[in-house]
Amino acid sequence: MSxxxxxxxxxxxxxxxxxxLTIEGLKQHHLVEILDTAESFINPxxxxxxxVPILRGKTIMNLFFEPSTRTRTTFxxxxxxxxxxxxxxDIQTSAAKKGESLLDTLWNLQxxxxxxxxxxxxxSGAAQFFSQHVxxxxxxxxxxxxxxxxxxxxxxxxxxxxxxxxxxxxxxxxIVGDVLHSRVVRSQIQALSILEAREIRVVGPKTLMPESPxxxxxxxxxxxxxxxxxxxxxxxxxxxxxxxxxxxxxxxKEFFKLYGLTKERLALAKPDAIVMHPGPIxxxxxxxxxxxxxxxxxxxxxxxxxxxxxxxxxxxIMSNAAQLKQHHAEQEAAQASxxxxxxxxxxxxxxxxx
Ligand code: NCD
Numbered sequence: 193m194s195x196x197x198x199x200x201x202x203x204x205x206x207x208x209x210x211x212x213l214t215i216e217g218l219k220q221h222h223l224v225e226i227l228d229t230a231e232s233f234i235n236p237x238x239x240x241x242x243x244v245p246i247l248r249g250k251t252i253m254n255l256f257f258e259p260s261t262r263t264r265t266t267f268x269x270x271x272x273x274x275x276x277x278x279x280x281x282d283i284q285t286s287a288a289k290k291g292e293s294l295l296d297t298l299w300n301l302q303x304x305x306x307x308x309x310x311x312x313x314x315x316s317g318a319a320q321f322f323s324q325h326v327x328x329x330x331x332x333x334x335x336x337x338x339x340x341x342x343x344x345x346x347x348x349x350x351x352x353x354x355x356x357x358x359x360x361x362x363x364x365x366x367i368v369g370d371v372l373h374s375r376v377v378r379s380q381i382q383a384l385s386i387l388e389a390r391e392i393r394v395v396g397p398k399t400l401m402p403e404s405p406x407x408x409x410x411x412x413x414x415x416x417x418x419x420x421x422x423x424x425x426x427x428x429x430x431x432x433x434x435x436x437x438x439x440x441x442x443x444x445k446e447f448f449k450l451y452g453l454t455k456e457r458l459a460l461a462k463p464d465a466i467v468m469h470p471g472p473i474x475x476x477x478x479x480x481x482x483x484x485x486x487x488x489x490x491x492x493x494x495x496x497x498x499x500x501x502x503x504x505x506x507x508x509i510m511s512n513a514a515q516l517k518q519h520h521a522e523q524e525a526a527q528a529s530x531x532x533x534x535x536x537x538x539x540x541x542x543x544x545x546x
Contacts, residue, residue, distance in 0.1 A: 201320060206519060208512040211323045211332045212505050214341040215382040223386055226347050227354055229504035230497070233273070241499050246507045247276035250307040254280040256335070257313040262471050262495055263335050263345065267310050270502035279304075295325055302330055308506065309333070316340035316375075331509050339375050339435060345470050346379035348501040350387060352494045353425055356466050360387035365425040366461075368395040368416065368451055369478050372402055372440075373432035376470045380427065385409050395419030396451060399440040400431075416451050423461045427468045428453055428478050444477045453479045458488065466490045 200217070204210040209222060233242050252271045256264050264280070271278045283297070292300075301309070308331040311319050316338030323332040336342040353360055365384055371377045371394045384392050394401060395413045413419030420426055431447065441447045453467065467479075467489045475481050484491060 201323070204512060204516050206512070206516060208515070209505075209509050210512065210516075211319075211334075212343055212509065213319050213323060213332065213334045215343050215346055215379045215386065216341070218382075218386060220386055220388075223347065223350065223383060225508060226501065226504045227351050229508055230347075230351050230500040233500045233503050241273055241496075241503070243273050243275070244503075244507075245275045247271070247274035247510060249277075250510065251277045251279065251305055252308045252310065252506070253301055253304075253306045254278070254310045254335075255283055255301070255312070256280070257283045257311075257318075258336070260312055260335070262498065263312065263342075266495065266498040267333075267335060267344075267502050270499045270506065273499065274503055274506060276308075276506075279306075298322060298325060302326060306330060308509070310335050312336045314338055329513070331513070333505065333509075336375055339373050339378070339432075341379050342375040342470075343379050344498070344502050344505055345376050346383040347505065348494055348498040349376075349380055349427065349468060349470070350383050351497045351501050352468060352490055353466070355493070355497070356490060357424060360384060360389050362388070362390045363425060364391040364393070364423040365389050365427065366393040366395055366413075366420045366423040367427045367429065368419065368453065369429035370400045370431045371396055371429070372400045373435040374429050377427075377429055381410060391423075393419050393423065397441060397447075416457060417460055420453075420457060421460050423465055425466055425468065426453065426458070426461055427470075428473075429470065430472060430474055430478060444474075448477055451478065452476070453483050455480065455482050455486070458483055458486075464488075468494060471495070 202209060202211040202213045233244070235242060254264060254267055268278055268280060307329070309322060309326065310333045311322055312335040313319065317340060318337045319332055319334035326332060334341055334343055336345070350360060353363070357363055367377050367380060377394070381392055392410045393413055394410050395416055398414060401412055431441065431444070458465070458467065465488060467483055469479060469484070469491045471491065473479055473484055473491065475484060483489060
């Protein structure tokens with residue numbers, strides 16, 4: 193079982209990523225390494241994402257306990273581009289239905305020589321729970337857990353911003369919509385602040401905002417026009433109706449009237465502002481078709497970059513594992529030579545041979 197605990201729950205003893213569960217607690221160099229590695233997978237001329245043999249012989253299992261289109265498919269494509277063996281399980285239709293416990297399912301799947309699990313689950317903390325119960329050589333990637341985190345989505349968003357703006361540093365970013373229930377927004381805010389965005393604004397009605405914004409280092413706006421004024425990046429997010437326990441907005445029509453991103457409103461942001469959305473988009477609820485399909489929208493680019501970014505995370509984790517193995521081998525070798533240099537040991541050998 194993994195012995196990673198505390199704040200370094202996802203880092204190995206060399207401070208490198210062993211799992212990828214959350215953006216929280218990571219250093220800038222961890223994020224930059226992911227962005228730079230993702231860049232290396234994209235052919236600069238054709239913009240095609242390369243096929244590389246980095247994970248040949250490795251088995252990756254995608255466990256989706258919650259529905260997903262983009263995340264699941266781009267993970268699968270990324271795994272195949274890295275030449276891994278890929279298995280995807282729709283867990284809703286498998287053993288869980290027959291009463292098998294989650295951990296028994298996990299251990300059975302691990303026994304099939306799995307090197308890495310990609311997990312999406314409706315329960316916050318699910319990926320971390322799995323990471324604490326897998327064998328030490330097995331890695332867990334969080335593909336979205338409840339309202340908690342969606343770290344690869346945040347990284348593909350950072351990648352898309354960097355592609356268009358050169359860097360995250362000094363940018364003004366507005367995130368609009370259901371901030372309260374969104375795991376994507378939580379991870380985005382952490383990534384933006386680690387990468388030193390100048391200003392992070394969240395925009396929406398009181399009922400959809402976090403209770404302690406100061407702790408998150410963000411500025412809250414309830415007025416859409418004010419909130420997106422002069423920003424470099426607008427990130428729209430969906431109303432997470434499945435996570436609302438009561439009606440938190442009067443109606444979708446009303447929401448669009450107050451917070452929907454229209455062409456007129458977009459004109460308040462910087463002229464070269466980009467419009468992003470993790471998907472799925474709801475046209476006429478949080479975004480108009482004219483904006484979603486318009487020249488400032490980079491929504492579909494986000495999906496494409498998701499492949500390169502997920503390849504980056506997986507290849508970094510496997511390369512870290514190889515480095516750790518090497519480190520342990522060197523430590524053992526150093527220990528062995530120490531023992532040889534030890535005069536007591538030499539004396540003992542001489543005596544034993546005399
Ligand atoms: C998001 C998710 O599932 O967290 N989508 C995604 O992964 N691209 C956002 C959402 O469901 O609104």
